[in-house]
Amino acid sequence: MVKQAVKVFVRTRPTATSGSGLKLGPDGQSVSVNVPKDASAGPVNNQQEQFSFKFDGVLENVSQEAAYTSLAHEVVDSLMAGYNGTIFAYGQTGAGKTFTMSGGGTAYAHRGLIPRAIHHVFREVDMRADKMYRVHVSYLEIYNEQLYDLLGDTPGTSDALAVLEDANNSTYVRGLTLVPVRSEEEALAQFFLGEQGRTTAGHVLNAESSRSHTVFTIHVEMRTSDAASERAVLSKLNLVDLAGSERTKKTGVTGQTLKEAQFINRSLSFLEQTVNALSRKDAYVPFRQTKLTAVLRDALGGNCKTVMVANIWAEPSHSDETLSTLRFASRVRTLTTDLALNESNDPALLLRRYERQIKELKAELAMRDTLSGKGRVSYDDLTDDELRELHATCRRFLQGEAEPEDLPADSMKRVRETFKALRAVHAAIKADMATQMATLRRATDEGSAAAARGSDSAGPAGVGDVDLRATGGFTVGHAPLDARPPVRSELGSPGAGPGAAEGLGEPRSPRGGLHTQASSYTDVGSNWGDAGPLSNPGGARLAGIFSVAGDRNAVFRRYKVDVGEGRELAGALKAANSALADTKATIRSLGASVNDAKRRIDELNSALALRRGATPAGGDGEVLDSEAYALMQELKSAKARYRTDFDSLKGAREELEPQIQAVAVARAALLEAFDRWAAAQSDSTLKRMATAGRAMAGLAPGEEDEMDAGEQFERMQIARISERDPDSLAFHTALKRTGAAMSRPATVATGGNAKAAAMATRKMEHTQAVNKGLAR
Numbered sequence: 001m002v003k004q005a006v007k008v009f010v011r012t013r014p015t016a017t018s019g020s021g022l023k024l025g026p027d028g029q030s031v032s033v034n035v036p037k038d039a040s041a042g043p044v045n046n047q048q049e050q051f052s053f054k055f056d057g058v059l060e061n062v063s064q065e066a067a068y069t070s071l072a073h074e075v076v077d078s079l080m081a082g083y084n085g086t087i088f089a090y091g092q093t094g095a096g097k098t099f100t101m102s103g104g105g106t107a108y109a110h111r112g113l114i115p116r117a118i119h120h121v122f123r124e125v126d127m128r129a130d131k132m133y134r135v136h137v138s139y140l141e142i143y144n145e146q147l148y149d150l151l152g153d154t155p156g157t158s159d160a161l162a163v164l165e166d167a168n169n170s171t172y173v174r175g176l177t178l179v180p181v182r183s184e185e186e187a188l189a190q191f192f193l194g195e196q197g198r199t200t201a202g203h204v205l206n207a208e209s210s211r212s213h214t215v216f217t218i219h220v221e222m223r224t225s226d227a228a229s230e231r232a233v234l235s236k237l238n239l240v241d242l243a244g245s246e247r248t249k250k251t252g253v254t255g256q257t258l259k260e261a262q263f264i265n266r267s268l269s270f271l272e273q274t275v276n277a278l279s280r281k282d283a284y285v286p287f288r289q290t291k292l293t294a295v296l297r298d299a300l301g302g303n304c305k306t307v308m309v310a311n312i313w314a315e316p317s318h319s320d321e322t323l324s325t326l327r328f329a330s331r332v333r334t335l336t337t338d339l340a341l342n343e344s345n346d347p348a349l350l351l352r353r354y355e356r357q358i359k360e361l362k363a364e365l366a367m368r369d370t371l372s373g374k375g376r377v378s379y380d381d382l383t384d385d386e387l388r389e390l391h392a393t394c395r396r397f398l399q400g401e402a403e404p405e406d407l408p409a410d411s412m413k414r415v416r417e418t419f420k421a422l423r424a425v426h427a428a429i430k431a432d433m434a435t436q437m438a439t440l441r442r443a444t445d446e447g448s449a450a451a452a453r454g455s456d457s458a459g460p461a462g463v464g465d466v467d468l469r470a471t472g473g474f475t476v477g478h479a480p481l482d483a484r485p486p487v488r489s490e491l492g493s494p495g496a497g498p499g500a501a502e503g504l505g506e507p508r509s510p511r512g513g514l515h516t517q518a519s520s521y522t523d524v525g526s527n528w529g530d531a532g533p534l535s536n537p538g539g540a541r542l543a544g545i546f547s548v549a550g551d552r553n554a555v556f557r558r559y560k561v562d563v564g565e566g567r568e569l570a571g572a573l574k575a576a577n578s579a580l581a582d583t584k585a586t587i588r589s590l591g592a593s594v595n596d597a598k599r600r601i602d603e604l605n606s607a608l609a610l611r612r613g614a615t616p617a618g619g620d621g622e623v624l625d626s627e628a629y630a631l632m633q634e635l636k637s638a639k640a641r642y643r644t645d646f647d648s649l650k651g652a653r654e655e656l657e658p659q660i661q662a663v664a665v666a667r668a669a670l671l672e673a674f675d676r677w678a679a680a681q682s683d684s685t686l687k688r689m690a691t692a693g694r695a696m697a698g699l700a701p702g703e704e705d706e707m708d709a710g711e712q713f714e715r716m717q718i719a720r721i722s723e724r725d726p727d728s729l730a731f732h733t734a735l736k737r738t739g740a741a742m743s744r745p746a747t748v749a750t751g752g753n754a755k756a757a758a759m760a761t762r763k764m765e766h767t768q769a770v771n772k773g774l775a776r
């Protein structure tokens with residue numbers, strides 16, 4: 001921490017009259033003022049007439065550029081090195097504070113400290129390639145002891161603003177908008193916009209008086225350009241234009257203007273008290289008495305490099321005010337501040353430090369793995385592609401198509417992810433299976449009912465243990481292979497549900513199930529045979545791609561034919577379906593054959609019993625006649641056929657379950673791949689939509705980028721300024737940008753800001769008072 005004396009400069013407003021009573025010393029630092037004795041005090045009057053002061057500089061008849069060099073250059077350099085700064089202008093009303101801080105009108109040469117400081121900051125930013133800077137600006141106004149955010153979205157609201165102290169005991173205004181600016185032009189534009197909020201009415205009605213204190217702040221964040229560096233230095237420069245002190249008796253103001261003057265004088269008087277307390281090194285300093293002293297706390301005794309400009313208007317009629325300003329200025333000059341570099345403890349920077357440490361640790365682990373011959377192990381989070389791949393591997397593993405070694409297990413993270421993926425894939429397959437089984441059971445029930453209606457004696461009851469329903473199997477032979485659900489008009493009729501036509505039709509969404517499928521189908525009148533990805537809940541996120549569900553089915557059909565992956569998966573599904581259909585056909589035919597054999601066995605048994613009944617008992621044993629013998633032979637072969645077919649039926653039934661699963665898995669794979677593919681198409685689909693939109697508007701590509709005449713003129717102007725004085729380009733451009741807004745009616749320019757309107761009225765009153773009175 002370095003002790004710094006607050007620097008004080010006096011700047012004089014040029015006067016028209018001679019005999020101002022002000023004398024400047026040859027050293028450029030001393031100034032004396034002659035205050036004539038008060039004649040009303042009588043002939044014996046010991047009043048002092050001559051007062052001398054010494055400052056860091058007295059600026060008389062100096063250009064704005066010279067003023068900047070004396071007052072601000074060093075402070076801005078120090079800002080760019082990471083130190084806080086404050087430059088504040090103090091003085092009686094009309095003494096030239098605003099001229100010094102902001103400038104005189106829109107003339108480039110008359111621009112004040114604020115535009116010049118902005119230029120200086122960005123010139124440094126451009127020049128220091130070894131550093132990275134981020135610049136923000138804020139603009140605060142203190143009017144009648146209220147805080148206003150001149151760059152906020154809702155000017156006029158001050159409730160959210162409060163002057164607080166941060167962890168380093170530095171003051172800041174909570175809730176104040178900090179606008180990021182990347183160039184001189186952007187920063188100037190913000191400054192000009194803020195000025196409008198403050199003085200829209202002032203420009204129009206009274207160009208000479210500010211009835212509020214303002215603080216324009218440039219916040220700078222500096223880092224070394226090493227991206228890994230977490231060290232940031234934060235500094236800010238407050239450029240303060242105080243409202244002018246005013247002798248209300250002298251100006252004779254009344255009403256709102258008097259109230260404003262009282263607020264101004266009160267806050268300036270507390271500023272004096274604060275400076276006096278600091279100067280005397282009092283234990284208690286009344287910083288909190290007014291918003292102004294709270295805001296200026298750092299500038300007066302904290303971590304800040306401070307410069308005061310004492311503006312004086314050395315007309316003989318203002319000698320009292322001049323003396324008072326110089327007295328106050330000389331007291332301020334006794335103050336010291338504690339300057340320190342503001343290194344940041346920003347949590348974002350700590351985060352970056354931890355990220356760097358994690359990166360280093362990962363690199364170390366990788367090195368150890370390499371040295372121990374483990375090969376390359378990734379400790380990073382899995383990417384989306386890797387996760388998809390992992391899920392696919394897990395699915396293959398659960399289907400028996402991959403080995404345990406195929407599952408990644410080279411790091412704890414991968415093992416955990418693999419378990420998670422296994423659980424997810426298992427749950428998905430289980431859900432698919434449950435849906436499939438429910439569907440198939442329903443189809444079976446309905447098929448059985450139909451069978452019961454359409455067939456009398458050949459039911460499974462005929463063979464007892466061949467009843468496949470008992471094991472949740474199939475009723476055979478009642479739904480034709482090419483069965484399809486009813487067309488839309490039929491769906492509404494009772495008993496015509498899709499289950500009736502289920503049979504071995506085209507694939508359905510395993511997730512949607514038949515009911516959903518049917519309703520989706522009903523909604524869009526789509527083709528049932530296209531496996532309807534519509535009903536796939538996972539496809540809901542693709543709604544943006546397909547304008548109507550019908551599009552989606554059409555795209556799905558195309559996907560199965562035109563896209564290699566789709567073709568392959570659709571082929572696999574078809575093969576699985578066809579294997580399933582074959583097995584079902586076999587079961588059907590074996591079932592019929594078993595039933596047939598059983599019926600024949602029963603017939604033969606009855607015939608044999610009859611035969612035995614006809615043979616006379618008590619003979620020399622039972623002698624089979626040739627007819628009975630033939631019956632028995634046939635019975636034997638019928639039983640053999642029954643047994644063989646029954647065994648085959650059992651075998652075929654065992655094949656059925658895995659084949660149903662295979663169809664479900666193939667269908668899920670197809671739909672999942674389709675979802676992925678369709679999601680990947682969304683970008684190009686949007687582009688196509690944009691192109692189509694442009695075509696509809698009748699625009700050729702790039703046509704909308706053409707400049708209009710105004711834009712062309714502006715471009716010419718910019719070219720001219722760039723040629724003559726490139727440095728002034730940002731100033732002119734920002735002024736033009738904000739000037740356009742200035743020319744709008746006040747209510748629009750200030751966003752309907754009631755404060756600005758009220759201020760206009762107050763300023764008008766004040767101007768009238770000043771014109772009547774003595775101030776100007």
Ligand SMILES: Nc1ncnc2c1ncn2[C@@H]1O[C@H](COP(=O)(O)OP(=O)(O)OP(=O)(O)O)[C@@H](O)[C@H]1O
Nearest residue numbers: 013093094095096097098099104208209210243244
């Ligand atoms: N050094 C200067 N050179 C030329 N003109 C100046 C100078 N100082 C002040 N003026 C002019 O004097 C007038 C009053 O100045 P300015 O508005 O800056 O005073 P002020 O101290 O800000 O007043 P207030 O406190 O009432 O706002 C302006 O027209 C300004 O252009």
